[in-house]
Amino acid sequence: MGELAAEKHVQFILSVEKKKDSLEAVAMEHLRMNGAYWGLTTLDLLGKIQVLALFNKIDVLDVDKVASYKQIKSKRNKKILLNLIFNSDVAALQNKDGSFSGDMWGEIDTRFSYIAILCLALLHRLNKINVEKAVNYITHLNFDLPMPTAVFCCVGALAITGSLHHIDKDLLGWWLCERQVNSGDILIKSKAKPGGLNGRPEKLPDVCYSWWVLSSLVMIDRVHWIDKEKLVKFILDCQDIENGGISDRPDDAVDVYHTYFGVAGLSLLEYPGMKALDPAYALPVDVVNRIILGK
Amino acid sequence: MHGRPRKPAKPEDESASAARAEALRALQSQFFSNHHNKVYTDEALQLSGRLIEQNPEFYTAWNYRKLVVQQNLDRCSESDPDALKSIIDQELRLVEIALRQNFKSYGAWHHRKWVLSKGHSVLDREMKLLKQFQLLDPRNFHAWNYRRFVAALLNRSDEEELEYTREMVENNFSNYSAWHNRSVLLSNLMKKKAEGFFPKAKVLNNEYEHVHDAIFTDPDDQSGWFYYTWLLDQTVKTDAPLLVSSWPAHGSSVILSRNRHSSDCSSSPFDSFRSDSGTVPLLIYFNQAVEGVNSSSITIESSFCTKDLIWKPVLQNNSQLSQVWVTHIKFPNAKSHSSEVYQLKVSVGPTQGIISASGFDYSHPTQFAFKVCVRPIETEPAEKQGEDIILWTDENFHAFQTQYQELHEVVPVDQQSVNDVHEPTASNWRAETIAKEIALFRELVSEINCKIGKLTLARLLTAHDVILSPCTSKMFHSDEVLQLYIDLIKLDPSHSQYYKDEHSLVFLQKVTSNRESLLRHCFSHKNLASSSIGNHICLRLNNLSLSRMGSVEKLLWVRMLDLSHNELHSIEGLEAMQLLSRLNLSNNKLGSFTALGPLKQLKLLQVLDISYNEIGAHSIDTTRYQCSTPLSHTEEASWNSEEIGTGGAGVKGYWEAFLIFKSMSLTQLVTLGNAISGENFKSFVVMFVPTLEWLDGDKLH
Numbered sequence: 001m002g003e004l005a006a007e008k009h010v011q012f013i014l015s016v017e018k019k020k021d022s023l024e025a026v027a028m029e030h031l032r033m034n035g036a037y038w039g040l041t042t043l044d045l046l047g048k049i050q051v052l053a054l055f056n057k058i059d060v061l062d063v064d065k066v067a068s069y070k071q072i073k074s075k076r077n078k079k080i081l082l083n084l085i086f087n088s089d090v091a092a093l094q095n096k097d098g099s100f101s102g103d104m105w106g107e108i109d110t111r112f113s114y115i116a117i118l119c120l121a122l123l124h125r126l127n128k129i130n131v132e133k134a135v136n137y138i139t140h141l142n143f144d145l146p147m148p149t150a151v152f153c154c155v156g157a158l159a160i161t162g163s164l165h166h167i168d169k170d171l172l173g174w175w176l177c178e179r180q181v182n183s184g185d186i187l188i189k190s191k192a193k194p195g196g197l198n199g200r201p202e203k204l205p206d207v208c209y210s211w212w213v214l215s216s217l218v219m220i221d222r223v224h225w226i227d228k229e230k231l232v233k234f235i236l237d238c239q240d241i242e243n244g245g246i247s248d249r250p251d252d253a254v255d256v257y258h259t260y261f262g263v264a265g266l267s268l269l270e271y272p273g274m275k276a277l278d279p280a281y282a283l284p285v286d287v288v289n290r291i292i293l294g295k
Numbered sequence: 296m297h298g299r300p301r302k303p304a305k306p307e308d309e310s311a312s313a314a315r316a317e318a319l320r321a322l323q324s325q326f327f328s329n330h331h332n333k334v335y336t337d338e339a340l341q342l343s344g345r346l347i348e349q350n351p352e353f354y355t356a357w358n359y360r361k362l363v364v365q366q367n368l369d370r371c372s373e374s375d376p377d378a379l380k381s382i383i384d385q386e387l388r389l390v391e392i393a394l395r396q397n398f399k400s401y402g403a404w405h406h407r408k409w410v411l412s413k414g415h416s417v418l419d420r421e422m423k424l425l426k427q428f429q430l431l432d433p434r435n436f437h438a439w440n441y442r443r444f445v446a447a448l449l450n451r452s453d454e455e456e457l458e459y460t461r462e463m464v465e466n467n468f469s470n471y472s473a474w475h476n477r478s479v480l481l482s483n484l485m486k487k488k489a490e491g492f493f494p495k496a497k498v499l500n501n502e503y504e505h506v507h508d509a510i511f512t513d514p515d516d517q518s519g520w521f522y523y524t525w526l527l528d529q530t531v532k533t534d535a536p537l538l539v540s541s542w543p544a545h546g547s548s549v550i551l552s553r554n555r556h557s558s559d560c561s562s563s564p565f566d567s568f569r570s571d572s573g574t575v576p577l578l579i580y581f582n583q584a585v586e587g588v589n590s591s592s593i594t595i596e597s598s599f600c601t602k603d604l605i606w607k608p609v610l611q612n613n614s615q616l617s618q619v620w621v622t623h624i625k626f627p628n629a630k631s632h633s634s635e636v637y638q639l640k641v642s643v644g645p646t647q648g649i650i651s652a653s654g655f656d657y658s659h660p661t662q663f664a665f666k667v668c669v670r671p672i673e674t675e676p677a678e679k680q681g682e683d684i685i686l687w688t689d690e691n692f693h694a695f696q697t698q699y700q701e702l703h704e705v706v707p708v709d710q711q712s713v714n715d716v717h718e719p720t721a722s723n724w725r726a727e728t729i730a731k732e733i734a735l736f737r738e739l740v741s742e743i744n745c746k747i748g749k750l751t752l753a754r755l756l757t758a759h760d761v762i763l764s765p766c767t768s769k770m771f772h773s774d775e776v777l778q779l780y781i782d783l784i785k786l787d788p789s790h791s792q793y794y795k796d797e798h799s800l801v802f803l804q805k806v807t808s809n810r811e812s813l814l815r816h817c818f819s820h821k822n823l824a825s826s827s828i829g830n831h832i833c834l835r836l837n838n839l840s841l842s843r844m845g846s847v848e849k850l851l852w853v854r855m856l857d858l859s860h861n862e863l864h865s866i867e868g869l870e871a872m873q874l875l876s877r878l879n880l881s882n883n884k885l886g887s888f889t890a891l892g893p894l895k896q897l898k899l900l901q902v903l904d905i906s907y908n909e910i911g912a913h914s915i916d917t918t919r920y921q922c923s924t925p926l927s928h929t930e931e932a933s934w935n936s937e938e939i940g941t942g943g944a945g946v947k948g949y950w951e952a953f954l955i956f957k958s959m960s961l962t963q964l965v966t967l968g969n970a971i972s973g974e975n976f977k978s979f980v981v982m983f984v985p986t987l988e989w990l991d992g993d994k995l996h
């Protein structure tokens with residue numbers, strides 16, 4: 001089994017930031033804020049956040065415009081820039097049934113429930129919304145068409161609001177642990193390697209699910225139900241050893257998104273030498289503890 | 296990016312893409328300029344369309360179009376239907392182009408919903424379009440979501456949609472989305488008791504037939520199996536909550552004594568309880584979480600006043616929904632020098648109010664009765680004396696020589712008298728259905744080595760036992776089930792921990808299912824004769840390879856519990872054992888202090904051994920969100936004010952331990968052999984657990 005090519009991944013993330021004018025970067029313009037979060041968190045988990053100093057940190061990330069936000073004081077605190085998208089207006093997007101809309105156009109989704117609760121928790125402003133209704137909305141969804149992305153949003157929102165007891169952890173945990181693809185036709189057909197996690201039954205494994213599925217399993221204390229070693233191997237096999245970065249499956253093209261989710265997965269799997277990631281807040285544990293516990 | 300091969304870029308590609316990047320950047324700047332300057336001309340609208348065609352995920356462009364469309368619609372008078380139609384059609388066309396580019400674009404799907412919500416469009420066309428899309432990718436969940444939205448707009452019945460899922464499944468069994476949608480629709484129809492969807496027995500039996508086709512055709516395909524699991528759950532679960540057990544148990548007698556040296560309870564056949572304030576806890580355990588347990592939904596008949604008792608949920612967080620509830624009954628002081636005996640009769644659910652999480656009423660009013668013998672105070676309470684250290688080594692325990700009869704008073708196993716047989720007629724079809732399925736699956740797993748078939752058989756057998764005796768869980772099939780889990784550990788090693796956990800649960804059900812097997816684990820501890828914990832029994836479930844705790848509803852009476860030398864990484868459920876006073880968790884796999892969260896609820900716990908676990912050894916804490924902490928907003932970060940100032944031993948470093956220990960009054964604690972062990976941690980414990988008399992085997996002070 002190969003090892004984590006941490007240095008290469010750092011180089012890869014920095015190179016993506018340098019190629020601001022590439023077609024890929026321009027086409028991904030709408031994900032710029034996400035990209036900053038993926039890149040920064042990856043660097044922090046790898047213990048390499050200090051390399052940003054080489055880049056006149058803030059410029060690189062184009063966060064000058066928003067840097068006035070009071071919490072951005074130190075380099076590390078920049079991860080809080082997630083919050084910048086929202087402020088007190090988040091509360092106004094809560095609907096009568098407890099759900100949240102993404103914006104004034106009213107698209108309702110559990111993504112928005114999670115993001116709203118996360119942001120307000122980080123800002124110590126959860127009291128601005130009706131938490132009980134927000135939880136009620138999520139627990140009555142019946143986990144419509146369970147998708148790991150939606151499961152993560154629901155479980156994460158319930159974790160942050162101390163409401164995980166509403167979940168049947170054994171049933172959900174079993175469904176999630178069965179996402180590990182160890183054998184079967186799907187592997188033979190696609191020549192994929194065993195150990196990875198997929199999104200739904202009979203689909204191909206993909207590194208990004210090592211975040212969505214794993215974090216949910218950690219939050220409900222059922223992560224021991226999968227074979228961690230095999231999953232570590234699957235993620236490491238998806239590295240581009242030469243140029244850095246991690247892809248969805250072995251030998252596919254790498255991107256920042258899968259690089260982050262791969263590194264995040266390794267952190268949750270307790271891969272040696274990495275910082276710990278909080279499964280609910282999706283930020284390094286030391287950052288969450290500092291914000292929430294005042295440590 | 297998904298499914299794109301990793302290739303180095305060629306120079307000619309690079310120059311071409313640089314040109315495209317520049318063009319796209321120019322388009323973007325023009326778009327943003329239009330957006331900010333509120334330019335809503337046709338030309339500007341077209342430009343936003345071009346941007347979307349290239350990148351359907353560009354949310355800002357979709358939102359810009361909504362602004363323009365809204366304005367145009369407002370301007371357009373109702374009298375000009377053609378103009379309205381063309382505005383709408385233009386948007387629908389763009390969405391189709393975008394979806395062909397990226398079928399998973401949230402922005403595109405939502406835009407379509409938004410446009411349709413304006414009215415003015417032909418919904419039938421949507422169904423045709425969906426058919427096209429679902430032919431291309433029948434499992435796409437966006438399309439299924441959208442289908443539900445359109446079906447609602449069209450007032451299509453659940454029955455029609457259910458029929459559609461049947462068609463989809465028949466085309467291809469491996470359509471998880473269709474199966475899932477079917478379960479949602481069927482739940483609705485059965486809940487409404489729609490025509491043809493009642494009684495439940497008939498509906499479910501048809502569904503079993505239906506899903507057999509899929510799973511017997513290709514047992515390795517998981518899609519149908521998850522539907523099967525849902526079906527089994529529908530068959531087994533009783534809607535209305537049931538009372539499963541209580542302490543004191545029905546028909547039992549409890550001696551209440553107020554000072555520790557007065558009674559000779561160690562030789563008494565009765566269960567006894569010591570309390571300086573003269574209160575006895577009353578615990579009730581339901582088969583599912585309920586709310587609304589209070590002094591009006593639970594009435595107690597006795598010769599003294601028991602009105603206005605306060606019932607509390609026994610839970611790790613501050614929810615009002617719990618399986619276990621506790622109250623404390625204060626008994627009158629005995630007036631003379633003789634004991635006073637009180638009869639108490641508890642009625643659960645004579646009035647409405649107890650409701651399950653899914654909204655079902657407690658509909659089987661139940662009664663149970665027990666006796667409490669209050670001993671007079673014979674001497675003034677002696678000055679509190681320290682107790683001897685409790686040692687858990689084998690030589691301190693001995694098996695009971697006494698007749699089992701004596702222990703029967705203390706160890707309640709059969710609570711059948713609490714609940715007679717529930718819904719006898721209704722459970723018949725459940726048992727029959729499950730028995731039929733068991734026969735079918737026994738045959739299947741004898742023919743092929745199919746892991747999910749074996750797992751399903753294990754679940755069916757367990758379900759069958761539960762249905763036949765919902766409260767006592769007589770385990771007729773436990774040996775067969777245990778063997779199936781052992782097979783599964785070998786057959787599917789990647790999920791071996793899941794099967795081990797299930798194995799532990801079934802094993803504990805077996806141990807607790809009859810008195811003889813339970814008494815084999817009951818021992819007398821040599822220090823207990825003179826102690827104050829009530830009865831003299833230690834339940835030893837040590838060295839059993841348990842990876843998970845269970846069956847606590849049968850163990851509410853336990854005061855001393857030995858769970859050492861197992862593989863526990865969690866003690867979830869232990870919070871129900873409210874009488875627990877001594878607990879040995881040494882030599883397990885507990886990975887953090889938050890894993891000890893259930894102990895916060897055990898107000899009588901005094902002696903705790905957590906030595907030789909893995910506390911402090913893990914970077915990821917999997918019980919971080921199971922325990923109430925400031926992270927889940929279930930507890931304040933209360934050390935901020937005082938302790939941090941006075942501390943020094945570092946609350947900061949041990950905040951999880953602080954949260955656990957501060958609400959307990961431990962007198963003996965062993966923490967050796969964990970990654971966190973050391974002098975710093977010891978001085979922290981000494982400082983923040985003031986009640987402690989023994990730490991790591993040493994007497995303090």
Ligand SMILES: [Zn+2]
Binds near residue numbers: 206208209296297
């Ligand atoms: Zn992916």
